[in-house]
Amino acid sequence: MNVLHSSVAPMRTAGPSTAAIAEASRPSISVIGLGYVGAVSMACLSHLGFRMVGVDVSAERVRTIKEGRSPIVEDRLGDLLGEGVQNGLVSATQNLVAAVLETDVTFMSVGTPTASDGGCDLKYVRQAARGIGLALAMKSAYHVVVLRCSVPPGTTLDVVVPEIEKASGRKLGKDFGVCFNPEFLREGVAVADFFAPPKTVIGASDARAEAVVSRIYTAIDEKLIFTSIAAAEMVKYVDNVWHATKVAFANEVGRLCKALDIDSHDVMNIFVKDLKLNLSPYYLKPGFAFGGSCLPKEVRAVAHIAEREGVELPLVASLMATNRCHIALAADMLRAHQGKRIGFLGLTFKANTDDLRESPTLDLMATLEAEGFEIAAYDPNLDFGPLLLSQIDYVRNAVPRQARLMDRLQAITLKDGHDLVERSDVLVVSHATDEFRRLVRGRGKHVHVVDLVRLFKDPPVEDTYQGIAW
Numbered sequence: 001m002n003v004l005h006s007s008v009a010p011m012r013t014a015g016p017s018t019a020a021i022a023e024a025s026r027p028s029i030s031v032i033g034l035g036y037v038g039a040v041s042m043a044c045l046s047h048l049g050f051r052m053v054g055v056d057v058s059a060e061r062v063r064t065i066k067e068g069r070s071p072i073v074e075d076r077l078g079d080l081l082g083e084g085v086q087n088g089l090v091s092a093t094q095n096l097v098a099a100v101l102e103t104d105v106t107f108m109s110v111g112t113p114t115a116s117d118g119g120c121d122l123k124y125v126r127q128a129a130r131g132i133g134l135a136l137a138m139k140s141a142y143h144v145v146v147l148r149c150s151v152p153p154g155t156t157l158d159v160v161v162p163e164i165e166k167a168s169g170r171k172l173g174k175d176f177g178v179c180f181n182p183e184f185l186r187e188g189v190a191v192a193d194f195f196a197p198p199k200t201v202i203g204a205s206d207a208r209a210e211a212v213v214s215r216i217y218t219a220i221d222e223k224l225i226f227t228s229i230a231a232a233e234m235v236k237y238v239d240n241v242w243h244a245t246k247v248a249f250a251n252e253v254g255r256l257c258k259a260l261d262i263d264s265h266d267v268m269n270i271f272v273k274d275l276k277l278n279l280s281p282y283y284l285k286p287g288f289a290f291g292g293s294c295l296p297k298e299v300r301a302v303a304h305i306a307e308r309e310g311v312e313l314p315l316v317a318s319l320m321a322t323n324r325c326h327i328a329l330a331a332d333m334l335r336a337h338q339g340k341r342i343g344f345l346g347l348t349f350k351a352n353t354d355d356l357r358e359s360p361t362l363d364l365m366a367t368l369e370a371e372g373f374e375i376a377a378y379d380p381n382l383d384f385g386p387l388l389l390s391q392i393d394y395v396r397n398a399v400p401r402q403a404r405l406m407d408r409l410q411a412i413t414l415k416d417g418h419d420l421v422e423r424s425d426v427l428v429v430s431h432a433t434d435e436f437r438r439l440v441r442g443r444g445k446h447v448h449v450v451d452l453v454r455l456f457k458d459p460p461v462e463d464t465y466q467g468i469a470w
């Protein structure tokens with residue numbers, strides 16, 4: 001899958017100014033696949049004045065739409081389709097080639113069911129792409145193909161485009177453009193969501209295709225989000241995995257609360273009121289493992305209560321395991337630098353605290369030290385006075401695998417960050433602070449960086465720089 005070359009475009013958003021381009025001409029749009037997604041797009045875009053031609057292999061679906069009726073149960077859908085048929089903006093056919101030929105843009109919303117191996121079955125996507133290709137072979141005007149199905153990242157450029165090019169003999173960029181424009185509507189309120197979408201994301205093969213699709217959406221969303229095709233494909237999957245995570249999490253809370261005779265809705269009503277830490281971007285950017293004096297301790301405590309009560313909480317039970325995976329990944333990245341001097345910028349579990357308890361960085365250091373790596377560190381938060389020494393004592397006793405590291409911690413921790421940079425071949429950064437940004441920027445050209453915290457919004461494109469999860 002050629003995902004990488006398409007995943008470098010940074011996210012951009014369009015403000016109200018894009019409305020300017022929105023206007024003038026309205027492209028006519030064919031929609032392949034008249035199910036939950038396609039039928040709603042047909043109805044809502046016709047309501048906005050677009051001429052829509054629907055295509056489906058199902059004669060029944062085509063007939064229903066032609067009669068101005070909804071093929072599915074969905075609030076307001078029948079009314080809008082009826083309106084569209086009456087005013088001549090909605091038509092439907094089983095002839096895919098004819099539909100593409102008489103339109104400027106084609107939305108593809110065929111099904112992408114689970115394959116027998118658990119992956120995504122792309123057979124309908126391939127069939128539809130081949131059909132589009134056959135039409136484009138007969139068309140000289142530029143055409144834009146917009147994939148709206150949920151598909152694995154890479155599908156648009158590595159499956160859909162080659163199928164179209166092969167069947168048409170046309171070239172991406174010159175003869176046609178492609179966009180991935182994920183669908184975020186909720187069944188049951190899909191029409192309302194269409195006119196007030198949670199977001200509109202467009203990944204385009206080129207500026208021309210992007211402008212065409214932007215024009216379609218500016219009437220309903222002035223803050224379009226532009227990104228690479230692969231990122232747009234991935235966003236859809238990540239959204240749904242997140243929603244599934246939320247449901248599973250809430251249900252685990254419910255099962256545990258019930259066993260403890262606590263009203264789960266009381267608990268979650270309070271939980272959702274916290275828009276600062278609970279329902280917010282906080283804790284949702286890839287970085288290093290969680291640690292500190294609270295999170296690991298409380299995850300273990302909740303898992304323990306569940307076990308005592310005989311309640312199964314697989315999601316909660318998996319949290320420490322996924323955290324360990326992340327620390328193991330960092331260790332693997334550093335094992336590639338065997339024999340080099342490793343310097344750690346940041347020791348405490350997060351920036352701006354002197355709390356060493358359950359710091360994942362200490363875990364990583366202990367692993368490497370046990371394997372014979374030469375390690376040193378710098379952390380501006382650490383002052384080796386009586387308080388810190390007693391904390392080191394605590395860690396020495398509480399975490400036997402870090403005992404040897406605790407014995408040497410003061411000796412290997414330098415007082416000056418520049419000294420550490422001078423004496424290191426590889427820097428491991430675990431706090432995103434301005435001081436560390438300056439130190440990393442000022443390092444010698446030969447010094448490698450393993451960034452655990454995304455120090456820079458746009459990570460440097462350098463052979464010596466590696467991020468843990470970007």
Ligand SMILES: NC(=O)c1ccc[n+]([C@@H]2O[C@H](COP(=O)([O-])OP(=O)(O)OC[C@H]3O[C@@H](n4cnc5c(N)ncnc54)[C@H](O)[C@@H]3O)[C@@H](O)[C@H]2O)c1
Nearest residue numbers: 033034035036037056057109110111112124128149150183
């Ligand atoms: N249902 C949702 O709420 C929702 C939301 C977001 C994204 N999606 C994604 O959108 C896509 C479509 O989902 P859906 O629920 O609308 O599917 P659906 O099964 O309801 O509809 C798909 C339609 O495509 C038709 N079709 C299949 N192959 C065709 C072909 N070659 N030519 C013409 N028509 C063809 C089928 O007959 C069917 O009517 C999927 O990838 C899905 O994951 C669905």
